Amino acid sequence: MIPxxxxxxxxxxxxxxxxxxxxIRAVTRTAIKHGISVIGVRRGFNGLIHEDMxxxxxxxxxxxxxxxxxxxxxxxxxxxxxxxxLQRGKEACQSWGIEGLVVIGGDGSFRGAADLSARGIPCVxxxxxxxxxxxxxxxxxxxxTAMNTAMELVxxxxxxxxxxxxxxxxxxxxxxxxYIALNTGIACGATYxxxxxxNFSIDDIIARILNTQTTGKHxxxxxxxxxxxxxxxxxxxxxxxxxxxxxxxxxxxxxxxxSPTVQDRVIGSHMGHYAVELLAQGIGNRVVGMKKGExxxxxxxxxxxxxxxxxxxxxxxASNISF
Numbered sequence: 669m670i671p672x673x674x675x676x677x678x679x680x681x682x683x684x685x686x687x688x689x690x691x692i693r694a695v696t697r698t699a700i701k702h703g704i705s706v707i708g709v710r711r712g713f714n715g716l717i718h719e720d721m722x723x724x725x726x727x728x729x730x731x732x733x734x735x736x737x738x739x740x741x742x743x744x745x746x747x748x749x750x751x752x753x754l755q756r757g758k759e760a761c762q763s764w765g766i767e768g769l770v771v772i773g774g775d776g777s778f779r780g781a782a783d784l785s786a787r788g789i790p791c792v793x794x795x796x797x798x799x800x801x802x803x804x805x806x807x808x809x810x811x812x813t814a815m816n817t818a819m820e821l822v823x824x825x826x827x828x829x830x831x832x833x834x835x836x837x838x839x840x841x842x843x844x845x846x847y848i849a850l851n852t853g854i855a856c857g858a859t860y861x862x863x864x865x866x867n868f869s870i871d872d873i874i875a876r877i878l879n880t881q882t883t884g885k886h887x888x889x890x891x892x893x894x895x896x897x898x899x900x901x902x903x904x905x906x907x908x909x910x911x912x913x914x915x916x917x918x919x920x921x922x923x924x925x926x927s928p929t930v931q932d933r934v935i936g937s938h939m940g941h942y943a944v945e946l947l948a949q950g951i952g953n954r955v956v957g958m959k960k961g962e963x964x965x966x967x968x969x970x971x972x973x974x975x976x977x978x979x980x981x982x983x984x985x986a987s988n989i990s991f
Contacts, residue, residue: 671702671703671704671768671948671949671950672757672769672948672950673704673768673947673950674687674703674704674705674765675705675706675707675727675764675765675766675767675851675937676694676695676698676699676705676706676707676766676767676770676868676944676947677706677707677708677709677716677721677761677764677766677768677769677770678691678692678696678705678706678708678709678711678740678772679708679709679712679713679716679740679768679769679770679771679772679803680692680712680713680738680740680741680742680773680840681742681743681744681745681770681771681772681773681776681777681780682711682712682736682742682744682773682774682776682777682796682797682949683742683773683774683797683924683982684736684737684738684742684809684810685796685797685798685808685809685811685813685814685818685924685932685935686736686737686798686809686810686813686814686924686925686926686927686928686932687796687809687813687889687932687935687936688731688737688738688772688776688809688950689702689735689739689928689935689936690730690733690737690744690809690928690932690934690936690937690940691738691770691794691809691867691936691937691939692708692729692732692738692739692740692772692896692940693729693732693733693937693940693941694937694938694939694940694944695770695783695940695941695943696708696724696725696726696728696729697726697729698940698941698944698945698969699944699948700725700726703724703946703950704746704944704947704948704988705724706723706724706727706915707721707722707723707724707764707766707900708721708722708723708724708739708740708974709721709740709769710722710740710741710926710931711741711742711743712741712742712744712745712777712884713743713746713747713748713753713757713777714743714748715740715741715743715778715928716748716751716757716760716761717745717747717756717757717760717821717986719760719763719764720724720932721764721937724814724863726880727785729790733933733937734927734928735927735931736813736843736924736925736926736927736928737925738772738854741882742773742897744776745780748780748783748988749780754783754784754787755787756790757784757789758784758788759928760875760898761784761789761938763776763904764824767790767947768789768790768791768792768833768947768952769781769784769790769791770791770792770793770794770940770944770947771788771791771792771793771794771941771958772793772794772801773793773794773795773796773797773800773803774796774797774808774810775801775802775972776985777793778793778955778968778971778972779972781793781953781968782953782968782972785953785968786903786953787858789952790946790952790953791876791948791952791954791968792802792943792951792952792954792956792965793945793954793956793968793971794809794936794939794940794955794956795808795809795811795955795956795957796808796809796844796941797809797810797811797848797892798811798813798814798841798923798924798990799811799841799842799843799844799845799848800809800845800847800848801843801844801845801847801956801973801976802955802957802976803959803971803974803975803976803977804957804964804966804971805955805956805958805959805964806953806957806958806959806960807879807931807935807957807958808852809932809935809936809939810874811847811848811932812926812928812929812931812932813927813928813929814841814842814848814923814924814925815848815851815852815933816854816929817922817923817925817926818840818841818848818919818923819852819855821857821919821922822836822838822852822891822919823856823857825838825917826856826887829887829888829889830887831888831916832887832913832914833912833913834887834888834913834914835848835877835889835890835903835907835912835913835914835915835916836863836886836887836888836889836890836904836914836915836916837890837891837892837899837902837903837906837912837914837916838889838891838899838916838917838918838919839892839893839899839916839917839918839919839974840852840855840891840892840893840894840919840923840938841894841920841921841923841924842893842894843894843928843978844864844891845978846861846863846864846865846866846867846893846978847978848893848923849861849862849863849892849893850863850978850982850983850986852891853889853891853986854887854982854985854986854989854990855989856889857889857890857893857990858879858889858891858990859876859877859880859889859890859990859991860872860873860876860877860890860891860990861890861891861892861983861990862890862891862892862893862896862897862902862977863869863893863983864894864895864896865978865980865983866978866980866983868906870902870906871957873890873902873906874905874906874910875898877906877910877912877990878881878910879991880991881910881990884904885991888912890902890906899916899917899918900916902916903915903916920960922926933935935958938963939958939963941954942956942965943956944962946965951965953967953968953969954966954967954968955967955968955971957971973976
């Protein structure tokens with residue numbers, strides 16, 4: 669392949685996700701393989717506007733694939749929502765000779781990438797978010813690591829829950845999506861899983877606990893997706909109705925950290941490689957994704973319009989085996 673561009677940039681934007689460094693590494697090395705130089709932009713679009721960037725090389729991305737977080741750091745940038753900020757970003761690209769940009773992040777990052785593409789800087793988005801809430805792809809970078817982290821923490825929590833015959837109400841991350849909660853709940857044998865995609869009431873949870881009690885079980889795990897109510901309140905209502913001691917635990921941002929799993933490293937590397945090959949052909953305004961194990965790309969605006977479906981079937985499975 670003979671590239672049509674000589675220099676590209678790469679940045680991470682929005683919330684960090686394990687596997688972002690694998691993408692940065694793949695972008696850098698694939699570009700250099702094609703004779704394209706790479707500029708690493710620090711702290712997302714904010715760093716682009718303020719020209720906080722430097723050239724990357726093969727060695728500067730060595731030994732980062734196993735690290736969590738992002739070596740380019742990340743930030744949100746309100747300025748990039750407005751024309752003045754977008755123009756400053758475009759001018760920074762022109763000043764540094766950046767002819768294309770790889771943007772690793774979520775839907776907010778893709779909106780910035782689309783706006784920059786419309787102003788003449790071709791951008792390719794790569795879905796990097798633990799929430800797995802980008803509809804055009806089956807998988808987002810960081811999702812598998814976050815689920816495994818949540819699972820390990822709930823497993824540890826179960827030890828003390830079982831020792832005291834308690835009920836633990838555990839909040840996991842996911843922003844507006846219940847995918848982490850659903851899969852973590854199944855993997856940990858939760859008695860009940862609370863997600864926004866499925867209607868529930870506190871009475872449903874209490875009834876499930878009381879019914880499960882009759883089978884001889886004395887400790888319970890309730891997994892709650894963030895944004896689905898106050899865990900402390902849920903725990904208090906469970907304790908009041910069942911007379912079982914109930915404790916609330918919010919796992920929080922620890923789910924974003926840690927060394928990425930094999931899946932996040934491999935898929936991140938594949939997506940990074942794919943994105944550079946698009947830019948090398950002069951193709952921008954796209955988002956890279958995965959369907960049935962294969963890399964795909966779609967128009968950014970189309971990607972932003974898509975709505976992700978929730979697996980009601982998998983939730984039904986969880987309900988049928990959680991007692």
